[in-house]
Amino acid sequence: KQEVTQIPAALSVPEGENLVLNCSFTDSAIYNLQWFRQDPGKGLTSLLLIQSSQREQTSGRLNASLDKSSGRSTLYIAASQPGDSATYLCAVLMDSSYKLIFGSGTRLLVRP
């Protein structure tokens, strides 16, 4: 059974710092991995999608990497801003059932 783990569960950093969020998964037979952002009481916003054949994806200050063989992904946020404060969730897409399996998230606070 696929298990997705995100470390740390919570993170507090000063504004301007570069940071890395970690995601690990136990079954490497995935189609893709997606990073989401969730603001309090809101739905999920897709940030980056990495196909299983890709190593990384970039969007603005965000960079996500994928090492499928070791079951790991990282989300790198450059020059963090208070507006980046949110919960970040990673999810892996398993087999042809198209079910996403989620981690429990990392709650990020960027202090001004």
Place this chain on the structure above:
Amino acid sequence: DGGITQSPKYLFRKEGQNVTLSCEQNLNHDAMYWYRQDPGQGLRLIYYSQIVNDFQKGDIAEGYSVSREKKESFPLTVTSAQKNPTAFYLCASSIYWTTNYGYTFGSGTRLTVV
């Protein structure tokens, strides 16, 4: 703009009552999903539908029911058999036949038992 609309945003249920959460999408996506989120936890799959008039149970389907009569709509009913329904419910959709695109989520419905 294309997207997913969930309504209502807040819903209150009395003990023993069934309630229905609405989910509508205009993205022309084939697949739709319902997830439940509890505080401090990831999302858990309740039901999913890959095509009209077909749906499958997810990991926590007990006490819930769905229908998929139209491609655009995937309502979720929380029945009185669901003993702990207080949670945040999220609907999502995806293009079924390809993995090149991710999931799109709605803004959620917060259900509270009173």
